[in-house]
Amino acid sequence: MTVNEEQTIINVALDDLTREVEGLQADGYRLVQIGCTDIGGAYEVNYSFDRDYQYRNLRVTVGPETEVPSISSLYWGAFVYENEMHDLFGIPVTGINIDFKGTFIKTAEKYPFSVTRRGGDQCRNA
Amino acid sequence: MGIFQMTRTVLRNLAGGPDTRPYPAVPARTGPFTRGHVTIDPATCRSCGLCSRRCPCEAIRLDKEEKVWEIDRMRCIACGDCVEGCPFGSLTMEPEYFSPVVEHVVESYTITYVKPEKPAKKPAEESTGAKEEGAGESA
Amino acid sequence: MSKRIVVPFGPQHPVLPEPIHLDLVLEDETVVEAIPSIGYIHRGLERLIEKREFTEYVYVAERICGICSFMHAVCYSQGIEEIMKIEVPDRAHYLRTIWSECSRLHSHLLWLGLFADGMGFENLFMRSWRLRESVLDVLEDTSGGRVIQGTCKVGGVRRDIGAEKLAEMHRALDPFEEQCRDLGDVFLNDDTVKYRLQGLGVIPKDEAYALGAVGPTVRASGVAIDHRETGYAAYGDLGFKPVVETTGDCYARCAVRVKEVYASIDLIRRAIDQIPEGPLDVKVRGTPDGEYFSRVEQPRGEVIHYLRGNGTKHLTRARIRTPTLANIPILVKMLPNAQLADVPVVVLSIDPCISCTER
Numbered sequence: 001m002t003v004n005e006e007q008t009i010i011n012v013a014l015d016d017l018t019r020e021v022e023g024l025q026a027d028g029y030r031l032v033q034i035g036c037t038d039i040g041g042a043y044e045v046n047y048s049f050d051r052d053y054q055y056r057n058l059r060v061t062v063g064p065e066t067e068v069p070s071i072s073s074l075y076w077g078a079f080v081y082e083n084e085m086h087d088l089f090g091i092p093v094t095g096i097n098i099d100f101k102g103t104f105i106k107t108a109e110k111y112p113f114s115v116t117r118r119g120g121d122q123c124r125n126a
Numbered sequence: 127m128g129i130f131q132m133t134r135t136v137l138r139n140l141a142g143g144p145d146t147r148p149y150p151a152v153p154a155r156t157g158p159f160t161r162g163h164v165t166i167d168p169a170t171c172r173s174c175g176l177c178s179r180r181c182p183c184e185a186i187r188l189d190k191e192e193k194v195w196e197i198d199r200m201r202c203i204a205c206g207d208c209v210e211g212c213p214f215g216s217l218t219m220e221p222e223y224f225s226p227v228v229e230h231v232v233e234s235y236t237i238t239y240v241k242p243e244k245p246a247k248k249p250a251e252e253s254t255g256a257k258e259e260g261a262g263e264s265a
Numbered sequence: 266m267s268k269r270i271v272v273p274f275g276p277q278h279p280v281l282p283e284p285i286h287l288d289l290v291l292e293d294e295t296v297v298e299a300i301p302s303i304g305y306i307h308r309g310l311e312r313l314i315e316k317r318e319f320t321e322y323v324y325v326a327e328r329i330c331g332i333c334s335f336m337h338a339v340c341y342s343q344g345i346e347e348i349m350k351i352e353v354p355d356r357a358h359y360l361r362t363i364w365s366e367c368s369r370l371h372s373h374l375l376w377l378g379l380f381a382d383g384m385g386f387e388n389l390f391m392r393s394w395r396l397r398e399s400v401l402d403v404l405e406d407t408s409g410g411r412v413i414q415g416t417c418k419v420g421g422v423r424r425d426i427g428a429e430k431l432a433e434m435h436r437a438l439d440p441f442e443e444q445c446r447d448l449g450d451v452f453l454n455d456d457t458v459k460y461r462l463q464g465l466g467v468i469p470k471d472e473a474y475a476l477g478a479v480g481p482t483v484r485a486s487g488v489a490i491d492h493r494e495t496g497y498a499a500y501g502d503l504g505f506k507p508v509v510e511t512t513g514d515c516y517a518r519c520a521v522r523v524k525e526v527y528a529s530i531d532l533i534r535r536a537i538d539q540i541p542e543g544p545l546d547v548k549v550r551g552t553p554d555g556e557y558f559s560r561v562e563q564p565r566g567e568v569i570h571y572l573r574g575n576g577t578k579h580l581t582r583a584r585i586r587t588p589t590l591a592n593i594p595i596l597v598k599m600l601p602n603a604q605l606a607d608v609p610v611v612v613l614s615i616d617p618c619i620s621c622t623e624r
Contacts, residue, residue: 007557007558030474030475030477031477032477032567032569032586032591033569033586033591035571035584035586036584037573037581037582037584038582039581046571048558048569053494053495055558055560057558075475075477076475076476076594076598077475077476077477077478077591077593077594077595078477079594080590080591080593080594081590084590087304098300100302103302104302104303104304105303105304105307105623106302106304106305107304107307112309112312113311113312135392145395145398155402155405156405157402157405157406157407157409158406159406159407159408159409159424160405160409160410161409161410161415182317182321182325183324203324203328205324205415206409206415206423210423219409
């Protein structure tokens with residue numbers, strides 16, 4: 001059978017984030033992923049939820065050092081994505097249930113995905 | 127009965143012989159389209175540069191004035207994009223995998239294609255179009 | 266009063282196909298807590314999008330993982346095709362489905378072998394991998410590569426499978442299925458296997474859903490989520506029902522994968538019967554501008570490629586979330602109350618593919 005799959009993206013403000021996530025959890029959505037995109041000088045953090053193949057995204061735009069509250073009190077498995085976001089992009093996330101404090105993904109250079117924004121080398125063809 | 131369930135498998139294994147091949151004493155099994163390494167026929171290459179542009183790893187380098195076509199074997203992933211893109215069919219994909227080397231090797235081939243003269247005024251004799259292959263065979 | 270000690274598991278361990286590190290807090294041979302740590306093979310493939318054009322990135326996407334490589338290429342190509350609104354011909358959809366199901370077969374047979382080796386049953390490990398060789402031979406004869414196929418591209422497929430080769434594959438499926446069923450019989454009905462696996466690492470249905478796990482790990486607990494139901498590629502025409510078990514222990518996770526092997530063989534048979542004639546690809550014009558979440562069912566679960574383009578030949582963002590990353594929280598929940606000797610079996614039962622996890 002073919003299920004009709006739809007994807008919606010909703011922009012939310014940082015302060016409303018926890019309330020929106022609580023609403024989705026009460027509706028029975030499961031957390032799919034938390035992703036981060038570098039746009040110019042800011043970051044877009046994208047929370048994805050799914051139920052019966054209906055896909056909902058909450059999008060929050062933050063500056064480089066803005067603190068983002070963790071949703072791991074609602075979704076226990078979110079610590080993986082939040083630690084990865086902190087280790088690769090340098091976004092400080094407060095209140096994660098298992099906080100690795102920067103040792104989840106050990107790389108030679110700290111915050112490797114924010115290099116282009118800081119004016120470092122673009123990807124080298126070495 | 128539980129004890130004799132393995133008997134069929136044991137007999138099949140005893141009669142069948144080993145399933146493995148003693149490579150590299152015996153050549154590896156290859157299929158008709160197996161992607162091993164890329165070879166060029168320098169006599170037909172017209173230096174258009176399409177292979178160099180299509181290569182996703184920038185492994186092919188072409189110098190039009192010097193008439194040199196180089197491939198860096200360590201960058202090549204044998205995807206076959208250059209073979210598909212060559213409009214004159216000078217590149218082929220050989221099924222043997224390129225064996226490991228101890229030093230970085232960049233293979234160069236001299237392009238020996240000569241454009242045939244236009245038979246406009248008088249019938250010009252075609253040059254032999256270079257029968258000798260370029261330098262170096264692959265291991 | 267028993268003391269607690271910390272034992273490091275991995276990154277080098279004989280049962281692990283790829284390096285992951287777990288710090289196990291033990292109290293007299295029983296695991297009390299487990300703390301994961303990854304990052305040993307981070308290659309930074311997501312940043313490579315700045316250097317490779319969107320048509321060339323398929324080759325990078327394929328090489329993220331060696332076991333589930335074809336489906337990464339399909340997911341990426343589907344994402345670009347949705348952004349640029351390209352219609353792929355039907356024959357290309359069916360060919361992609363056939364190769365995807367062959368890929369799933371070889372991945373599950375590889376996992377069954379590793380799982381048997383983790384339990385100590387080495388003979389079964391050798392038998393599974395010998396069966397897997399026939400699948401790899403088919404992949405090599407039709408596409409040119411045993412693990413990296415290189416046939417999927419944006420706009421369709423690069424190579425066709427001829428009618429005689431398809432008929433040969435169809436004939437070879439019956440003896441292959443018989444051997445797979447013999448193998449599955451041992452996994453499902455053998456007393457030693459059952460004694461080792463039943464009751465180990467039990468996760469109930471609600472907890473599995475709330476933790477966000479995907480793939481056979483969550484289908485073994487009773488949650489029926491399988492993205493092949495959404496009907497991408499040719500699955501809409503072929504029809505598909507997910508394979509679900511209800512007990513939620515390691516035995517159920519093994520049973521789900523064994524039954525998925527049978528389901529894949531059936532899907533390949535039906536796809537070969539119904540494949541239409543037609544062109545293989547469509548010419549790609551223009552550049553992608555927009556964003557899309559492309560989701561595909563890999564052998565380990567749901568993989569998501571988030572692609573975003575701004576009208577140039579280089580995409581601005583490619584985020585790849587692989588199923589093992591989503592299964593790490595459920596692994597951390599499974600390990601408490603397991604014995605130290607059972608830890609390899611539990612870790613293997615989620616099918617960890619760490620090279621996908623840290624691209």
